[in-house]
Amino acid sequence: MRINYKRELEDAARTMILVHKPNTLIRLILRMIVRKVRVEHAGILLYEKSRDCFIVTITRGQVGSKIPAGLVRLDKNSPIIRFFNDSNNIALLERGVLLLSKINTLLSDREFFAGKEDLEKLIIAIKFQMKSFDTVVCVPAYYRDNLLGILMLGEKVNKKTFKKEELDFFNALANDVAMALRNAFLFEDLQLEIERNKKLFLETTMALSAAIDAKDHYTRGHTTRVTEYSLAICKHIVAEDSKKFDAKFLDNLHVASLLHDVGKIGVPEAILNKKGELTDEERKKINEHVVIGAMILEPIKALDEVILGVKYHHERYDGNGYPEGLKGEAIPFIASIISVADSYDAMTTDRPYRSAFTKEQAMVEIERCCGTQFHPHLVRIMAALYKRGEL
Amino acid sequence: MRINYKRELEDAARTMILVHKPNTLIRLILRMIVRKVRVEHAGILLYEKSRDCFIVTITRGQVGSKIPAGLVRLDKNSPIIRFFNDSNNIALLERGVLLLSKINTLLSDREFFAGKEDLEKLIIAIKFQMKSFDTVVCVPAYYRDNLLGILMLGEKVNKKTFKKEELDFFNALANDVAMALRNAFLFEDLQLEIERNKKLFLETTMALSAAIDAKDHYTRGHTTRVTEYSLAICKHIVAEDSKKFDAKFLDNLHVASLLHDVGKIGVPEAILNKKGELTDEERKKINEHVVIGAMILEPIKALDEVILGVKYHHERYDGNGYPEGLKGEAIPFIASIISVADSYDAMTTDRPYRSAFTKEQAMVEIERCCGTQFHPHLVRIMAALYKRGEL
Numbered sequence: 132m133r134i135n136y137k138r139e140l141e142d143a144a145r146t147m148i149l150v151h152k153p154n155t156l157i158r159l160i161l162r163m164i165v166r167k168v169r170v171e172h173a174g175i176l177l178y179e180k181s182r183d184c185f186i187v188t189i190t191r192g193q194v195g196s197k198i199p200a201g202l203v204r205l206d207k208n209s210p211i212i213r214f215f216n217d218s219n220n221i222a223l224l225e226r227g228v229l230l231l232s233k234i235n236t237l238l239s240d241r242e243f244f245a246g247k248e249d250l251e252k253l254i255i256a257i258k259f260q261m262k263s264f265d266t267v268v269c270v271p272a273y274y275r276d277n278l279l280g281i282l283m284l285g286e287k288v289n290k291k292t293f294k295k296e297e298l299d300f301f302n303a304l305a306n307d308v309a310m311a312l313r314n315a316f317l318f319e320d321l322q323l324e325i326e327r328n329k330k331l332f333l334e335t336t337m338a339l340s341a342a343i344d345a346k347d348h349y350t351r352g353h354t355t356r357v358t359e360y361s362l363a364i365c366k367h368i369v370a371e372d373s374k375k376f377d378a379k380f381l382d383n384l385h386v387a388s389l390l391h392d393v394g395k396i397g398v399p400e401a402i403l404n405k406k407g408e409l410t411d412e413e414r415k416k417i418n419e420h421v422v423i424g425a426m427i428l429e430p431i432k433a434l435d436e437v438i439l440g441v442k443y444h445h446e447r448y449d450g451n452g453y454p455e456g457l458k459g460e461a462i463p464f465i466a467s468i469i470s471v472a473d474s475y476d477a478m479t480t481d482r483p484y485r486s487a488f489t490k491e492q493a494m495v496e497i498e499r500c501c502g503t504q505f506h507p508h509l510v511r512i513m514a515a516l517y518k519r520g521e522l
Numbered sequence: 523m524r525i526n527y528k529r530e531l532e533d534a535a536r537t538m539i540l541v542h543k544p545n546t547l548i549r550l551i552l553r554m555i556v557r558k559v560r561v562e563h564a565g566i567l568l569y570e571k572s573r574d575c576f577i578v579t580i581t582r583g584q585v586g587s588k589i590p591a592g593l594v595r596l597d598k599n600s601p602i603i604r605f606f607n608d609s610n611n612i613a614l615l616e617r618g619v620l621l622l623s624k625i626n627t628l629l630s631d632r633e634f635f636a637g638k639e640d641l642e643k644l645i646i647a648i649k650f651q652m653k654s655f656d657t658v659v660c661v662p663a664y665y666r667d668n669l670l671g672i673l674m675l676g677e678k679v680n681k682k683t684f685k686k687e688e689l690d691f692f693n694a695l696a697n698d699v700a701m702a703l704r705n706a707f708l709f710e711d712l713q714l715e716i717e718r719n720k721k722l723f724l725e726t727t728m729a730l731s732a733a734i735d736a737k738d739h740y741t742r743g744h745t746t747r748v749t750e751y752s753l754a755i756c757k758h759i760v761a762e763d764s765k766k767f768d769a770k771f772l773d774n775l776h777v778a779s780l781l782h783d784v785g786k787i788g789v790p791e792a793i794l795n796k797k798g799e800l801t802d803e804e805r806k807k808i809n810e811h812v813v814i815g816a817m818i819l820e821p822i823k824a825l826d827e828v829i830l831g832v833k834y835h836h837e838r839y840d841g842n843g844y845p846e847g848l849k850g851e852a853i854p855f856i857a858s859i860i861s862v863a864d865s866y867d868a869m870t871t872d873r874p875y876r877s878a879f880t881k882e883q884a885m886v887e888i889e890r891c892c893g894t895q896f897h898p899h900l901v902r903i904m905a906a907l908y909k910r911g912e913l
Contacts, residue, residue: 148539148701151708310539314705317542321712327824328719334822335723339730342787342818396733400791427733431725433718 136300139167143304147311151318153177160308161191164284168297171285172265176205177312178279185212185281192285203264210256215271215278223254226295227302229269234258268293270301272309279309336389343396347403353476358388360472363521367512380436384465387440391469394424394441406483418453421445439463444470449503459506467506471497471513474504475522490522527691530558534695538702542709544568551699552582555675559688562676563656567596568703569670576603576672583676594655601647606662606669614645617686618693620660625649659684661692663700670700727780734787738794744867749779751863754912758903771827775856778831782860785815785832797874809844812836830854835861840894858897862888862904865895866913881913 143163150156161173172192176185187203205212214220214229225233234254237243244251261269261283270282282305287293340354347353365384368375395403398420402413409417425442428434443457443466450458452470462470478493488496494517501510516522534554541547552564563583567576578594596603605611605620616624625645628634635642652660652674661673673696678684731745738744756775759766786794789811793804800808816833819825834848834857841849843861853861869884879887885908892901907913 148705314539318709318712321709321716325712325715325719328716328723331822331824332719332723332726335819335825336726336730338818338822339727339784342784346787393730393733396737396787427729428726431722431729433722434726 136296139163139300143307147307148314150311151315151322153312153315153319156308156311156315158191160304164282164301164304165191168284168293168300169288171288173285174203174264174266174283176203176211176281176283178277183207185209187283209260210253211260211269211281212278214253214257215269215281226298227270227305228298229257229271230293230298231258231261231267232292234261268298268301270305272305272312274309274313279312282308333385333389336386340389340393343393346400347392347395353480354389354392356476357391357469357472358385360475360522361385361388361468363516364468364472364509364512367516380465383434383436384440384468386434387437387444387465388469388472390424390428390437391441391444391473392420392424393427394420394422396427397423408484418445422454436463436465440465440469442466444473446470447504448506452504462506464506467509471505471509475513490517494522527687530554530691534698538698539705541702542706542713544703544706544710547699547702547706549582551695555673555692555695556582559675559684559691560679562679564676565594565655565657565674567594567602567672567674569668574598576600578674600651601644602651602660602672603669605644605648606660606672617689618661618696619689620648620662621684621689622649622652622658623683625652659689659692661696663696663703665700665704670703673699724776724780727777731780731784734784737791738783738786744871745780745783747867748782748860748863749776751866751913752776752779752859754907755859755863755900755903758907758912771856774825774827775831775859777825778828778835778856779860779863781815781819781828782832782835782864783811783815784818785811785813787818788814799875809836813845827854827856831856831860833857835864837861838895839897843895853897855897858900862896862900866904881908885913 143160146159147156150159157175157177161175164170164173170192172190174187174190174192176187178184179186182204184204184206186205207213207216223229223233223237234257237254238251238258244254261267264283265285266283267286268282268284270284271278272280272282282301284301337355337358344351344354361384362381365376365381369381398417402409402416405413421442421444425438428438428441431438440463442454443463446452446455446457446462446466447470448459448462448467450456475493475497478488478496479490481487494514497505497510497513501507513522534551537550538547541550548566548568552566555561555564561583563581565578565581565583567578569575570577573595575595575597577596598604598607614620614624614628625648628645629642629649635645652658655674656676657674658677659673659675661675662669663671663673673692675692728746728749735742735745752775753772756767756772760772789808793800793807796804812833812835816829819829819832822829831854833845834854837843837846837848837853837857838861839850839853839858841847866884866888869879869887870881872878885905888896888901888904892898904913
């Protein structure tokens with residue numbers, strides 16, 4: 132069956148633009164070449180910025196004959212790279228492509244290299260390199276004037292020579308690949324930046340909330356543990372029903388758990404660290420931390436849902452909590468999750484006035500307060516997590 | 523001159539993939555169409571997700587004849603949109619394109635719409651719509667099965683009918699445009715997310731540092747002002763020599779300024795808010811805030827340079843500062859900037875033991891301490907900012 136290369140090329144270009152993972156893109160292209168042109172193997176030597184060299188990352192083709200991925204690493208002084216980085220060598224290409232057969236023809240021509248001994252040496256070195264890779268065609272891919280990569284192909288399965296239209300196809304394809312790769316790399320950069328920023332935000336929030344934690348001598352590590360429990364609860368709910376929450380909710384719960392006690396920064400140290408029993412007045416001051424926390428975060432629009440978690444994590448399911456005495460489902464669910472996580476951690480750590488409960492004792496207490504202090508659904512989840520040893 | 527549409531298309535597709543601003547991309551395409559095919563005007567009706575309708579955002583062509591951008595807004599029930607959203611209507615297209623001339627031919631054929639009154643009504647409505655836009659060709663652009671936009675063209679400048687190869691060109695182009703647009707929109711989404719995350723990080727850091735500020739009754743608003751001064755200094759330096767700092771330094775300075783006093787959270791309130799003179803012991807405790815601040819942030823790798831600013835912003839140029847007595851250029855420059863900004867704000871606000879200096883008095887003091895407390899380069903910048911009324 133004859134192949135319409137123009138058509139293949141257009142289809143490929145359109146598909147490529149939407150593949151934003153460089154490795155996936157390369158795999159796609161190599162697979163297409165191996166299948167459509169029926170070559171024994173194909174690989175791409177790709178420029179890697181961080182190491183300033185060209186590496187074969189991905190190869191396709193018959194086992195045994197293909198170039199071993201990861202093993203081939205060529206620096207800028209490597210013959211094949213030097214060749215393609217010098218625009219004077221364009222004249223030696225056949226339709227934009229370097230052919231082993233062409234190299235052999237040139238080398239057998241005694242006249243050709245007269246007075247060009249350096250070039251002859253380079254070409255001999257390239258011949259050696261191509262043979263060692265079992266490669267008969269090299270197609271350079273440039274973006275503007277920069278060599279991004281080199282497509283390296285083995286022989287055709289039927290051992291015939293490449294047709295002109297096939298060489299044109301490789302050449303045009305290499306250009307499209309260069310564009311698509313550049314696009315994919317830019318995409319990857321943006322995605323990495325998003326991940327880095329997210330990590331930075333969480334780490335900074337964690338560091339600052341840990342510092343605030345440290346003000347209250349009895350709660351060292353409290354924030355980290357509450358965050359762990361909250362996320363475990365949420366993930367368990369999502370595992371039961373993946374449509375219950377989106378990724379945004381999990382992110383918000385994460386941040387809200389980290390910041391749930393941020394308002395303690397507004398409570399006098401003398402009260403936070405008091406050894407004896409608290410007066411009503413002092414208790415009231417401590418309870419204010421939920422409202423202070425919400426006030427601190429209030430200017431930040433993107434934290435709307437987080438603020439609900441901070442403000443209402445001391446509400447009770449029966450309506451006897453603070454600051455507003457919200458009841459049942461009127462309590463934002465993000466706050467209900469933090470509430471049970473917060474209480475579990477308070478129970479299982481030492482306090483000035485009592486020793487820590489065991490996990491078992493804490494779970495008995497949480498089940499006793501099902502529907503009064505805690506949301507029944509969340510008590511069920513806590514029991515399940517406890518049973519599986521995840522608390 | 524005859525135009526090689528295939529060639530134009532390939533070039534366009536390659537350029538398009540690297541244009542990541544949707545509006546720039548559309549402008550590029552419309553300009554190309556208007557110039558190459560010589561139509562009187564061209565516009566794109568583009569689907570806008572947030573408003574769930576199609577809007578003409580950008581148009582190109584002769585003044586007067588072009589479709590007014592921003593004025594045309596079509597919802598899903600609009601005839602032209604309904605037409606292209608129904609795959610049964612493909613049969614009415616000419617090489618994938620809707621032509622006003624074809625509509626006229628159909629409407630003059632009494633047989634054609636027999637028993638298809640709804641379709642006839644729709645076609646009449648489309649004719650009216652196209653005429654009101656002065657449009658003779660509509661080219662739909664789909665991504666998968668979703669209509670992303672419609673290219674709308676006026677007559678050719680030479681008033682001739684469109685050739686088959688021109689229609690094919692529009693049709694192929696619309697497909698490429700759909701892909702490129704989809705790519706550009708994804709890019710835009712990622713970039714917006716990066717901006718949102720960055721804003722969230724800065725806002726949260728600012729809120730938390732303001733809360734820590736509030737612990738020290740005499741420094742309300744201090745952090746915000748120091749940040750303002752630091753950034754003004756840095757921008758002034760960059761204006762003089764754009765290669766002096768990169769964007770990353772400005773970001774780090776921003777965060778370091780916000781967090782420079784974060785260590786105060788570790789200093790007892792009783793000392794921070796003491797009215798009388800401080801004992802040596804108390805002074806030492808307060809001075810510890812720079813080291814405590816660095817310790818709080820230490821686990822965060824991405825904040826390496828920020829930590830330098832926090833830790834060393836009380837060093838002096840002559841080596842008599844704390845915590846390490848670093849001298850001159852050995853003090854990280856980020857810390858030297860915060861140092862002078864911090865001191866200027868301290869001088870120009872009321873303290874328990876003295877009233878605020880005027881700006882003029884503060885500048886005299888800063889210049890007096892040039893080369894002893896402050897970096898001479900920064901004193902020069904402060905003087906320049908003061909003269910221009912930017913302090």
